[in-house]
Amino acid sequence: MRNISDVIExxxxxxxxxxxxxxxxxxxxxxxxKFQCVPSQINYVINTRFTVDRGYLVESKRGGGGYIRIKxxxxxxxxxxxxxxxxxxxxxxxxxxxxDIVFRLLDEEVVSKRExxxxxxxxxxxxxxxxxxxxxxxxxxxxxxxxxxxxxx
Numbered sequence: 001m002r003n004i005s006d007v008i009e010x011x012x013x014x015x016x017x018x019x020x021x022x023x024x025x026x027x028x029x030x031x032x033x034k035f036q037c038v039p040s041q042i043n044y045v046i047n048t049r050f051t052v053d054r055g056y057l058v059e060s061k062r063g064g065g066g067y068i069r070i071k072x073x074x075x076x077x078x079x080x081x082x083x084x085x086x087x088x089x090x091x092x093x094x095x096x097x098x099x100d101i102v103f104r105l106l107d108e109e110v111v112s113k114r115e116x117x118x119x120x121x122x123x124x125x126x127x128x129x130x131x132x133x134x135x136x137x138x139x140x141x142x143x144x145x146x147x148x149x150x151x152x153x
Contacts (some may be wrong), residue, residue, distance in 0.1 A: 005045050042147055046058055053104060055107065077080070086124070092136035092139070093143055098139055122142055
């Protein structure tokens with residue numbers, strides 16, 4: 001059974017896909033009311049599942065007429081997606097950041113589910129038994145090497 005965060009994420013992604021604009025604007029309280037949850041649950045979903053590493057830009061305006069705008073970053077070519085990600089890996093990659101990147105690669109159909117599982121197992125903290133910050137640097141270097149292979153195959 002899916003949890004409420006998964007349901008909210010699925011709903012927001014569906015709204016984005018069906019939108020005729022390049023973004024959606026939502027009111028946190030309205031979405032919370034729709035799913036009968038607290039508004040902070042909406043914040044949690046947006047902050048963890050709609051990140052730049054997953055291919056989204058989020059901006060918000062506070063106040064009575066406030067909104068949250070979610071925009072899907074669309075690259076025209078798979079090589080553009082890979083180049084964008086490689087640029088973000090220069091300073092290392094946390095476990096969470098790396099997972100978000102792999103989910104984005106999967107979502108953008110740059111990798112298959114099988115390839116995504118292989119990448120995730122190679123960059124997992126249980127595989128990279130190194131102290132921080134070395135572990136994050138090694139994780140980023142592994143990801144960059146894999147991405148270069150994907151880009152130039």
